[in-house]
Amino acid sequence: MIAHIHGKLxxxxxxxxxxxxxxxxxxxxxxxxxxxxxxxxxxIKVYTYLQIKEDAHTL
Incomplete structure (x- = not known):
């Protein structure tokens, strides 16, 4: 769902x-x-993986 983030570190x-x-x-x-x-x-541009669990959504 979120493939990468590009912005200010x-x-x-x-x-x-x-x-x-x-x-x-x-x-x-x-x-x-x-x-x-x-x-x-x-x-910076960072490629991410969105992990969806019952209690959290983490990048």
């Missing part, structure tokens, strides 16, 4: 990113490997 930690896209902040879970490959830029 607001927060970057080893476990998640927050990307501002059109005024909405998307919380995206990442692995340590992905964290090590991220560039040091203000704008």
């Amino acid at each position: 607001v927060e970057k930690t080893p476990t998640h990113l927050i990307i501002d896209c059109g005024g909405v902040g998307y919380h995206i879970n990442i692995s340590l490997h992905t964290y090590s490959l991220l560039p040091n830029t203000d704008f």
